[in-house]
Amino acid sequence: MRYIAYILALLAGSALSFEGAIYGELGKTIGQLETSFYNFFVGSIIMGLLWVFFGKGKLSYTVEAPKWSILGGLLGVVYLTSIVISVPFVGVGITMVAVIIGQLVMSMVIEHYGWLGSKKTRINKEKVFAVISMIIALVLIN
Amino acid sequence: MSIVMILFTLLGGITLSAQSSINGAFSRKAGTIETTFLTFITGTLFLALFILFFGQGNVLGILEAPKWQLSAAFLGTMYLLLTVMAVPRIGVIAANIAGIIGQLVIGLLIDHFGWFGSLVIPLDAKRSFALLFMVIALYFIYKGNKRSSEEPS
Structure with a gap:
């Protein structure tokens, strides 16, 4: 059963690369911002349906929540648009490597300081080695 | 050109990581589906504004x-x-x-x-x-x- 969970997680990651490659193509014809808009628009419809049928939480928390905690959508827009712009120029491989490095390094910093409501987890020796290996990978792939 | 693209994409990864912390904080009170739904809705609204002012493509191209x-x-x-x-x-x-x-x-x-x-x-x-x-x-x-x-x- 554990193996199936690993396969599901691998498939989840592959879905992101397929998404980047396909949106790179769509971006060339209809425009990059327009492609992001399409993704968020249809995503809203899909998630809206899931929410109507399966939502067990409290959407109304939106109006009480601290304002910084509802900025996730804007950050997601920056992420997706940067992929749509980058893929046609440098390919899916480098794009994904760069996104992953940005993501992993920033998570370490956020957790080190316990920013944005995260649990404080100090940067340790292993994480420094990880960053060095990622920089070597980025230099090799470019 | 490609260096600029790589730096730009690193920035994309940085924002994604900030997004998951922020969404994590929000979803503890609101729920996972609700958080994702809100993320998509606000993203759509921001993009609608960006496209009005900076869009150079063709949104209706989606239909074709x-x-x-x-x-x-x-x-x-x-x-x-x-x-x-x-x-x-x-x-x-x-x-x-x-x-x-x-x-x-x-x-x-x-x-x-x-x-x-x-x-x-x-x-x-x-x-x-x-x-x-x-x-x-x-x-x-x-x-x-x-x-x-x-x-x-």
């Missing part, structure tokens, strides 16, 4: 685009659902690391074969070594996270 390109909208949702299914069985860290490996391997394969009409970049020795170093990095991240979760904080 090939359907296989439009199907990508379901891949993002698939990612979320599969991750949600995997996390309770193997934990957040293992699920994220397996996800990243899938993302990297498929990304390099798409480049190698030029699937979906993208650039063709062969998977040569240099790229294979890059993949190896990414896997080493993920191993260290796994070790590092395991060690910090064992230490009392």
Whole structure:
């Protein structure tokens, strides 16, 4: 059963690369911002349906929540648009490597300081080695 | 040009990581589906404004685009659902690391074969070594996270 969970997680990651490659193509014809808009628009419809049928939480928390905690959508827009712009120029491989490095390094910093409501987890020796290996990978792939 | 693109994409990764912390904080009170729904709605609203002022493409081109390109909208949702299914069985860290490996391997394969009409970049020795170093990095991240979760904080 554990193996199936690993396969599901691998498939989840592959879905992101397929998404980047396909949106790179769509971006060339209809425009990059327009492609992001399409993704968020249809995503809203899909998630809206899931929410109507399966939502067990409290959407109304939106109006009480601290304002910084509802900025996730804007950050997601920056992420997706940067992929749509980058893929046609440098390919899916480098794009994904760069996104992953940005993501992993920033998570370490956020957790080190316990920013944005995260649990404080100090940067340790292993994480420094990880960053060095990622920089070597980025230099090799470019 | 390609250096600028890489820096720009690093920024994309940075915002994604900030997004997951922010959404994590929000979802503790509001729920996972609700958080994702809100993320998509606010993203749509921001993009609608950006397109009004800076859009140079053609939004209505969506209606004429090939359907296989439009199907990508379901891949993002698939990612979320599969991750949600995997996390309770193997934990957040293992699920994220397996996800990243899938993302990297498929990304390099798409480049190698030029699937979906993208650039063709062969998977040569240099790229294979890059993949190896990414896997080493993920191993260290796994070790590092395991060690910090064992230490009392």
